[in-house]
Amino acid sequence: MREYRLQPARVGGLWAGxxxxxxxxxxxxxxxxxxxxxxxxxxEIYIGEEEHRVPLPGCTQDSMAFFPTWNCAGxxxxxxxxxxxxxxxxxxxxxxxxxxxxxxxDNTGPIEQxxxxxxxxxxxxxxxxxxxxxxxxxxxxxxxxxxxxxxTAQIWPHVADVPLPPAVDEALKTAVPHREKWELL
Numbered sequence: 001m002r003e004y005r006l007q008p009a010r011v012g013g014l015w016a017g018x019x020x021x022x023x024x025x026x027x028x029x030x031x032x033x034x035x036x037x038x039x040x041x042x043x044e045i046y047i048g049e050e051e052h053r054v055p056l057p058g059c060t061q062d063s064m065a066f067f068p069t070w071n072c073a074g075x076x077x078x079x080x081x082x083x084x085x086x087x088x089x090x091x092x093x094x095x096x097x098x099x100x101x102x103x104x105x106d107n108t109g110p111i112e113q114x115x116x117x118x119x120x121x122x123x124x125x126x127x128x129x130x131x132x133x134x135x136x137x138x139x140x141x142x143x144x145x146x147x148x149x150x151x152t153a154q155i156w157p158h159v160a161d162v163p164l165p166p167a168v169d170e171a172l173k174t175a176v177p178h179r180e181k182w183e184l185l
Contacts, residue, residue: 044056044059045068045077045079045155046079047139047141047158047159052139052158052159054154056072058073059072066100067080067100067101069101072147073147075146075147076101076142076143076144077143078142079141080100080141081137082140083138084136087138090118090133090138091118094111094130094131094140095108095120097129097131097142098142101142104125106125107120107129109121114160114164116133116161116162117130117160117162118132119168125144126144126146126148126149127142127148128148128168129142132160149173152168153169
């Protein structure tokens with residue numbers, strides 16, 4: 001039998017090395033993940049550039065959201081900050097903020113005035129969106145979910161110059177469906 005001068009490359013060792021490296025690269029995180037503790041819930045949210053801190057027990061920040069967003073036991077709180085000079089119509093921006101928060105609620109309802117705050121409540125779902133002006137900035141919040149009434153009651157004293165109007169509280173009370181119905185959406 002004839003022998004060739006240029007033998008084919010032997011790559012068995014290379015394949016074994018690449019396979020071992022892949023097993024380590026993909027297997028090591030799977031082994032470490034159970035050892036890492038779950039993140040503790042934050043106990044406060046911030047509105048805008050952290051000027052307004054609001055203590056809310058059990059809220060965790062959603063690091064994957066486009067805007068600062070917290071999940072408070074199934075209720076979502078989204079905050080946004082805009083310079084006054086960039087806003088032509090703050091009420092229209094409030095409606096767009098509701099859409100931008102990927103809300104399930106309706107943003108076509110009337111916008112009400114309560115002290116220094118303009119607010120929009122969806123009568124058919126547990127959603128309240130409001131904004132207030134401080135200095136040269138407008139702060140927008142969208143609160144949506146089964147606990148919208150409780151979360152709004154906790155945030156309101158930190159941002160408003162008047163108490164939560166009874167009509168707002170009543171609208172949120174009647175708008176909030178049973179938790180089971182909300183989870184089906």
